Amino acid sequence: MPKMLIAYYSRTGNTKALAEAIAEGAREVDGLDVTIKPIQEVQARELLGYQAIILGSPVYYGTMAWEVKKLLDESVAFHGKLSGRVGGAFATSANIAGGNETTILAILNALLIHGMIVRGCASGDHYGPVAIEAGDARSRDQGELFGRLWGELTEKLFGGPA
Amino acid sequence: MPKMLIAYYSRTGNTKALAEAIAEGAREVDGLDVTIKPIQEVQARELLGYQAIILGSPVYYGTMAWEVKKLLDESVAFHGKLSGRVGGAFATSANIAGGNETTILAILNALLIHGMIVRGCASGDHYGPVAIEAGDARSRDQGELFGRLWGELTEKLFGGPA
Amino acid sequence: MPKMLIAYYSRTGNTKALAEAIAEGAREVDGLDVTIKPIQEVQARELLGYQAIILGSPVYYGTMAWEVKKLLDESVAFHGKLSGRVGGAFATSANIAGGNETTILAILNALLIHGMIVRGCASGDHYGPVAIEAGDARSRDQGELFGRLWGELTEKLFGGPA
Amino acid sequence: MPKMLIAYYSRTGNTKALAEAIAEGAREVDGLDVTIKPIQEVQARELLGYQAIILGSPVYYGTMAWEVKKLLDESVAFHGKLSGRVGGAFATSANIAGGNETTILAILNALLIHGMIVRGCASGDHYGPVAIEAGDARSRDQGELFGRLWGELTEKLFGGPA
Numbered sequence: 319m320p321k322m323l324i325a326y327y328s329r330t331g332n333t334k335a336l337a338e339a340i341a342e343g344a345r346e347v348d349g350l351d352v353t354i355k356p357i358q359e360v361q362a363r364e365l366l367g368y369q370a371i372i373l374g375s376p377v378y379y380g381t382m383a384w385e386v387k388k389l390l391d392e393s394v395a396f397h398g399k400l401s402g403r404v405g406g407a408f409a410t411s412a413n414i415a416g417g418n419e420t421t422i423l424a425i426l427n428a429l430l431i432h433g434m435i436v437r438g439c440a441s442g443d444h445y446g447p448v449a450i451e452a453g454d455a456r457s458r459d460q461g462e463l464f465g466r467l468w469g470e471l472t473e474k475l476f477g478g479p480a
Numbered sequence: 481m482p483k484m485l486i487a488y489y490s491r492t493g494n495t496k497a498l499a500e501a502i503a504e505g506a507r508e509v510d511g512l513d514v515t516i517k518p519i520q521e522v523q524a525r526e527l528l529g530y531q532a533i534i535l536g537s538p539v540y541y542g543t544m545a546w547e548v549k550k551l552l553d554e555s556v557a558f559h560g561k562l563s564g565r566v567g568g569a570f571a572t573s574a575n576i577a578g579g580n581e582t583t584i585l586a587i588l589n590a591l592l593i594h595g596m597i598v599r600g601c602a603s604g605d606h607y608g609p610v611a612i613e614a615g616d617a618r619s620r621d622q623g624e625l626f627g628r629l630w631g632e633l634t635e636k637l638f639g640g641p642a
Numbered sequence: 643m644p645k646m647l648i649a650y651y652s653r654t655g656n657t658k659a660l661a662e663a664i665a666e667g668a669r670e671v672d673g674l675d676v677t678i679k680p681i682q683e684v685q686a687r688e689l690l691g692y693q694a695i696i697l698g699s700p701v702y703y704g705t706m707a708w709e710v711k712k713l714l715d716e717s718v719a720f721h722g723k724l725s726g727r728v729g730g731a732f733a734t735s736a737n738i739a740g741g742n743e744t745t746i747l748a749i750l751n752a753l754l755i756h757g758m759i760v761r762g763c764a765s766g767d768h769y770g771p772v773a774i775e776a777g778d779a780r781s782r783d784q785g786e787l788f789g790r791l792w793g794e795l796t797e798k799l800f801g802g803p804a
Numbered sequence: 805m806p807k808m809l810i811a812y813y814s815r816t817g818n819t820k821a822l823a824e825a826i827a828e829g830a831r832e833v834d835g836l837d838v839t840i841k842p843i844q845e846v847q848a849r850e851l852l853g854y855q856a857i858i859l860g861s862p863v864y865y866g867t868m869a870w871e872v873k874k875l876l877d878e879s880v881a882f883h884g885k886l887s888g889r890v891g892g893a894f895a896t897s898a899n900i901a902g903g904n905e906t907t908i909l910a911i912l913n914a915l916l917i918h919g920m921i922v923r924g925c926a927s928g929d930h931y932g933p934v935a936i937e938a939g940d941a942r943s944r945d946q947g948e949l950f951g952r953l954w955g956e957l958t959e960k961l962f963g964g965p966a
Contacts, residue, residue: 357682378880380913382608383871390865398764411602412704413515420913423747426865427906430762430769438754442575445541445754471759475798538870540718542751546711552703560926580749585909589704589744592924592931600916602884607916633921637960706928737928743905766899768866 320403320476322370322404322469324354330408332421333374334365336449339458340372340408349477350469357378357385362392366425370404370472371434373425377411381424390428396417410449421444437471439464484532484566484631484637486516489545492571495536500613502534502570505627511639512631519547532566532594532634534627537588539571539579543586545621552590563595563637566634568626571612584608599633601626646694646728648755651707656734660773663782664696664732665763667789670767673801674793681709684718684800692730694772694796695758697749697790701733701741705748714752730788734773746770761787765779770773806910806962808890808955810840818896819860822935825944826858826894830950835963841913843871845895846903848878856958857920859911861909863903865911887919891894892950898933904907908932925950932950 324341328334334356341354357373373389375382392399405423409418412436422445426436439442442456447464449457484602485622486503490496493566503516519535527533537544569587571580584607588598600606604618609626611619648665652658655682658680660694665678687693699706715725731749732775733742746769750760762768768779773781810827814820820842827840843859851857861868868946877934893911895904908931912922924930928942933950935943 338911377871379876379917381867381873381910384870385876387865387867387870389875391870394864401764402761413606416915417581417606417913419579420585423582423751424867424906425909427747427769427903430760431764431865433764433768434762435759435764436754437726437758437759440725440755440757442871444575444757445578445751482784510658541755543705543748546708549703549705549711550945553708556702556778559648563926564923579751579755582748583850585913586744586748589741589909589931590920593703595924595926595930597921598916598942599921600919602887602919606919607913608943609700618680639769737930741905741930742908744905747906768899768903 319351321351321353321367321474322372322472323368324372324391324429326351326374327357327358327376328384331449332449332452335453336410336457336461337374337406340447340465343462344353347469347473350375350473355444357389360389362389362395365393365467366396369476370468372406372468374408375421377409377417377421379470380417380420382421387412397402398433403434404468404475405429405434406462406468407446408448409446410453412451417446418448421426424450437467439467481511481513481516482531482634483513483529484534485530487522488523488536489519489534489538489547491538494611494614495538497615498572498609498619498623499536499625502609502627505538505624506631508628509631512635519551522551524557525550527543527555528558528561531638532630534568534630537571537587539573539583542551542579542582543603544583557587560595565596566630566637567591567596567598568630569608569609569612570623572615574613579605580610599629601629643673643675644796645675645677646696646796647692648676648696649681649696650682651681651700651709653700656773656776657700657775660732660781660785661698661772664771664789665674665784666686667786668793670790671793671797672724674797681786686690686719689717690720694754696730696792698732699745699749701745704741704744705714706745722757723724727758728792728799729753729758729760731770732772732788732793733770733786734777736775742772743769761791763791773804796797805835805837805854806958807837807839807853808958809854809860810838810844810858811846812860813843813862813871814882815862818935818938819862821939822894822933822943823894825947826933826951829948830955832952833955833959836959843875846875847873848881851879852882852885855962856954858892858954860894861907861911861946863897863907866906868907877900884919889920890954890961891915891920891922892954893932894934894947896939898937904929906928913958923953925953
């Protein structure tokens with residue numbers, strides 16, 4: 319059974335709430351094991367245990383919080399071992415056009431450098447789900463949609479025959 | 481008297497409306513001559529006549545419309561001659577996180593490659609003003625604010641003594 | 643049998659040469675039909691006939707040539723229909739750090755907005771293969787490697803049982 | 805006399821060497837006080853003492869090292885106070901197209917969010933100087949050129965009359 323990790327950094331609870339919407343969507347996919355936790359509780363080496371890794375951050379100065387980057391920097395210890403796995407990113411910010419896209423794309427870039435597989439969404443938030451402040455019905459829907467899309471891709475690539 | 485060009489591509493009128501808000505802000509700066517027009521009416525060589533060049537586009541697939549890129553591609557004929565001038569960008573999109581930031585940053589990158597000087601804004605839309613669909617009071621305020629900031633920078637760099 | 647399109651814009655032949663290296667790598671993947679052609683000969687609607695779409699451009703002002711963007715802009719006519727397919731990008735430039743990465747990422751962004759699936763490479767050029775000027779053995783190797791990786795992903799997602 | 809800070813994070817000495825080339829170029833500008841030091845020795849609040857802030861990082865996973873991001877995150881304490889000052893960025897990486905551009909642009913984005921003024925260069929490395937591994941004559945020249953360009957801009961904006 320393929321495993322997905324949704325790890326987030328959240329001070330105010332906004333990014334955590336979006337992580338939970340994503341987890342809800344991912345859990346609708348049969349045969350996928352979904353873990354959600356704060357990024358501070360994730361050891362870099364632990365990432366090797368997941369077929370899908372979804373990382374979320376508030377937007378600080380147009381990109382991820384340093385705590386999220388620290389985990390990525392530490393993952394260099396096993397560089398190449400995540401190649402071919404599924405990746406994704408999400409972000410929350412105070413403003414529209416306040417850095418959500420650049421933050422998500424910076425995380426996706428890091429995952430591409432690991433050789434991972436990412437996907438977009440043809441409707442709504444294209445690169446990954448986004449919430450402004452605490453979010454709303456729209457951001458929850460986007461979170462669930464992305465969770466489902468990433469989950470289905472993971473299942474397609476790593477799920478065994480029934 | 482330094483001259484600023486605000487050139488926009490607009491099918492629906494949304495990007496034109498944001499261009500007008502920027503022009504309004506820029507016109508508050510003393511001693512600055514502001515021209516606003518559709519990008520289709522701008523010849524590449526004409527860019528040489530301005531000390532500040534502000535370009536706006538709707539978001540199409542995460543970046544500027546090809547009509548805007550065409551003008552930039554044609555500007556290679558006098559590459560280097562815009563070095564040290566002031567640049568800026570603005571964008572309109574259908575969705576939050578629908579590509580506004582990546583569009584603005586793509587235009588800014590092109591202007592940096594020309595050797596131009598750009599600036600951000602510490603509040604609101606940081607990289608350049610953004611409107612969702614037809615925009616609202618917030619996007620008009622951001623447009624005016626950026627017009628003023630870019631105008632003041634142009635005046636500071638190119639305005640003569642009184 | 644899944645089909646891959648490698649479409650390039652090339653004036654000097656540099657981008658065409660990199661496209662050919664990618665095609666060579668992709669052709670090593672069993673059960674994949676590979677088409678390579680100049681982007682000017684590709685009609686937007688034709689894209690619907692491929693399970694994998696790989697686009698290449700020289701770097702002009704930090705992003706793709708307007709001719710490449712024009713094809714992407716025209717693809718809005720069937721937006722959503724490419725969702726779940728495989729995408730990729732490559733670029734050639736005159737300089738190191740002359741815009742190769744921003745060009746590749748701009749194309750990848752557009753493909754993500756179409757809902758497509760992209761992947762990176764843990765070694766060498768991470769986001770897509772790059773050549774400086776006419777390229778060299780390194781860039782040909784990177785082209786072949788990416789062709790193979792994108793081909794294998796396409797085969798995994800779209801190839802039927804033997 | 806305007807003050808410029810060049811702060812770098814360097815484990816191998818590569819980023820430090822590029823910082824030194826930039827400092828050399830900046831010191832050619834009359835009436836500019838140039839300080840160069842490791843980023844670990846820079847307190848966020850100290851940034852307020854400079855009219856120009858130039859930050860350099862090795863490329864780790866397509867963007868700046870977390871130690872550089874930490875300084876930027878801490879600078880939120882005086883957000884808005886750097887508005888209108890001069891910013892710049894530089895990077896070193898192991899590979900061509902290995903993330904140099906995305907790293908420099910991520911730092912520039914952060915500086916734009918602070919409301920700072922940045923500039924590009926019409927020749928060579930457009931967004932900021934880049935070295936592959938230990939660098940070479942080309943990267944040293946680019947470093948000096950950018951140091952001079954950023955220095956001249958700082959002098960123009962903040963230098964007093966003779």
